[in-house]
Amino acid sequence: MRQQGLRVLVVDDAQSQRVVLEVMLRQMGHTPLLAESGREAIELFREHVPDVVLVDVVMPEMDGFETVRILRSIARHWVPLVFVSGKVENQSIVQGLQCGADDYLVKPINYYILEVKLKALSQRIQMTNQLAVQNRRLADYKEKSEDESRLAQEFMRRLAAFDKICDPLVNFHLLPAEDFSGDLIAVARTPAGQLHVMLADSTGHGLTSALAVMPVLQPFQVMSLKGFSISAIAEEINRKVREYLPQNRFVATILLSLDTENRMIEVWNGGCPPPILLNPEGEVWCKFASTHLPLGILPAEQFDDVVERYCYGERPCQMVMSSDGAVDCADHTSLERGMESLLDSARGVAPDGRLGAMLTMLDSRLATLESRDDIALIFVDCPVNVRADLLPAQAAHPVMDGDGSAGCVTSEIEWQFALTLTAPQLKRLDVVPLLLNLVNQIEPENAGVAGKLFLVMSELFNNALDHGLLKLDSTLKHDSTGMERYYEQRISRLKQLEHGEIFIGLEKVCSGSGMNVRVTFRDSGDGFDHASLCEATQDVDERRHGRGIALVQSLSHSVEFLAGGAEVRVTLPLA
Template identity: 35%
Template sequence: MVENQGALTSSLHILIADDDPVMRNVLGNFLKSEGHTVVLAEDGAHALELFEKDKDFGLFVLDVKMPHIDGLSCCARIKKQLTRWVPIMMVSANSEERSQVEGLDIGADYYLTKPVQFALLRAYVRAAQRASALQNEVQEKSRRLEDYYNKSQSDNDLARQLLDRLLHSSESTSLDAKYIIDPAGEFSGDLIVSMRSPSHRLYSMVADATGHGLPAAITLIPAVETFSRLSREGYSVETIVRELNTRLRSSLPRERFVAAAVMMFEPHTQRLEIWNGGCPQVYLLDNESRQIAKTFPATHPPLGILDAPRFDAKVTGASYQKHQTIVACTDGVVESEDPSGNMFGQKGLERVLTCHDRSRDLIRAIGSALDEFTAAESAADDRSLLILPLGSIEFEGEDSVISEDDDSDITVVNSDIDLTAMATGGWYFALGVRGDALKDAELAPIVNNVIGRMGVTGEKADKAHVCITELLNNAIDHGVLGMDSSLKSNPEGFAEYFEERQKRLSQLDYGGVFIRANLDRSGRNYALSVTVSDTGEGFGYKDENATEASSLPVPSGRGIKLVRRLADRLTFHDGGATSEFRIVIMAGESGQPQQKISEIEPEN
């Protein structure tokens, strides 16, 4: 049998302690002849002294019986100070079994009896060499594993920070929204993000990517970037989900997709739109009665599965009240299992939502119910939950929601300021859409973007965005589609109105909407004027210049009344088919500007 010499190539650094100088020298000379380095100690105390100065020994050979400190005590004290495994060999003239057991119990690894048989000593030393080589290998692998772990942790920390910044930087902090985000691993494949548009709409998305961990989290990056950009610009939910699907389908592997519930809430009209693709149903919960007012089940497959021709972007619309709450979650919540494998389910969630125990808030009640149901075991899937009280979605430009039967005329008119007549320079643009192009047209975000590039920002821009959005909606809904606002007088009627609007829009093949915007200046005075026209028959209106005897009724739509409140002037032409509003951006007093638009008139 050929012995593997590879493990024996390294010599050992050996400490020998024996009070018998003859035995000490004999053992030392033999081990030196075997190629090892040897340090000799006269007794146990001397051995400990040498060990204190040099901790790099690879083998200890200790006589059991020595003065001052015997071998067993010396062995025990060395073992306590060692930071790694080093073999210890006890040498004794006593061959009794009890003595050997005592030495091994203290920590000795080998036991030799006198007279020493050098063949056995050689075998023990070689065994120590192999053990030492194995120990060094284990330590090296352990060091490499620790280095890898530390680097992996560092990489994970960096990845987590980057993903948190990418996935959550757009998340609204001004809402009274509450979240449960419970990842199954170190990274979450779920996402909850909210974003406000310039017209004060709130957009929210609850998303669940295929799989878990870092790959699932990376999948969400293109989704959150697309959602944030389009919702920030005020695009419709239909446009947002259509673009999300296109982006994800082109960027993800075919086996990857994202279940998502995309929602839009408009505070000044108290309407909402929801597209649910593959998520558990979304709940509209009445806070006062703790009853479920409406549910929005998944009516579409997840994003990233269907190609553009087969993808359905149709949304569900409804109205809401300020005392209601939206509850949306990923499937990790409803598919949570108890120790027996039973699922929490939609019914389990609904039991918590409709519970009348008001001693706990909703987010804690659901969290506690999940912990109790699962016996607080770690989640097998990412679990995320959004609780959004709809009363927290404020419209800062409006004190109260405008109702359909609010006939108050609160138009603010600066009749002494006519900047258009005095205009000596400024910006102008026009845009129109006709025929079936109106089906997918997104005029409001385009116009708002251009106005922002004109230099209109801040509170004035927010007012302009709302006015543009509402007048365009009015022109399409009532002018082109001929919709009747009276349908929206109750929640059920609003749903009917929304369905009918989508039906008429899908069948549209004629008609048009046109918009013109001017930013005029005279000196350092500026005013934004926007005109919206449609090809419809018009409607009754009440002009601020009309006399009390005018028989024309005030428009019944909320949007027109809101524009009256926000704009400095609102006028109608062409029997109501054309509306024009003006917002004073900068009105100078004694030649001193109140506000500067440096993008339009740079300082010299």
């Protein structure tokens, strides 16, 4: 209550009653406002907005009932309206309360009863005012929160860029449990045309969960565009999550790499339901169970970046990736039953209709769920016939030189650098993306050639490592099981590698043919029969080995094999 008391409007046509109430109110510390009619009371009410109104029932022209109804209709906030009347009939009291009054006092007014009534009303006024202030604060907070939520949603929508995921091999659906999703889907292509897909699921859901999953997006996109493998990407994301998120936050993640050229699938699964590979009939071909902890749990020295590989051979197939929210929604009793329910809904359905079939089943489950998690589903087509628009651009008029003579031209070197890697570095470094990034920093105006340069360096590096140092037999790649044996031998021999080195040289040269990048790879191995392999290019599309050399030749001005094949020098046009 204010120190000066309440402002009390007294409405009574009898002057004696007005005087009595005025004296009582002043003695109580209140400020009286006097009106002798209902119309005068309405004018004073609008002008002074009193805290309490005391109204007589029986008055000429406008009685107390009509006066109270009008005062209640024009009040901008709650004002206690109290009848003061000599009419003691129950009907009058009921009628007074029904027309909008808050209390009914009977004349003659008892001083102490009036004082107690006004004290009680003062407390109610104070509480009402406090409630109004709190309501205004809540409304302001709600408006501010909604503005911030809209801004955060727009920021995350642009950052995640789901509307820009338009790869023809990928189809997905993302349904957040709240306004923000803790599930994240990302798709990128490497310079060599390999498809990278990521499904990340942070703990919980809502804004906190959505913020926790953001650190995984940039390294995935940037490293994919630079050509890093998914094992290197997983290792970097793990470092980022541990660096930026609290210890109780981690991100379950699936990283998938699809090489349609070699029909090879690579999967790194840390804490997510197993991706499922479906054959053309919708039956399960392969499951990639989680063999790793979610990202952000292990320190770098304990992190395991090993991927699982599968060669799908001569029949097209489809990979299904799901978050735990989708599996729980399908059947919350167990992971196995949830996965089986998802797969049952798509069994016998054509590949382009399987996502829709799963969503129809999940919609029916959602209707009966009291609470749920974010839901994410991704379908990735794994084709046999590689579409032309999914392949990296090749040189329009390649010039190849298998005997080394064409590479001997007068040239001026603008810049050059060299790097020699020994066994310890070869075991752990993803070399080609690092070199490509360095070239892009030196030659930003020639970034358009990055795809071709990546392909050339990848082929030369893999050739030097696989055949020069590890002595792998490329003919193993001829069939699907051989491809898997090839990768198994590669991993095993690389772990056992103790000696050997690869020299890498890059230089920009200006010659009669224009501006070029000259790439040199030299390994410490015994070389290989490059001449016979170069001659056998007519059936290169019919076999799954030896195609790398043909690709390098098609992209380059010249290719030289030196030291019995242990050294390869390639000249690549910058234009």
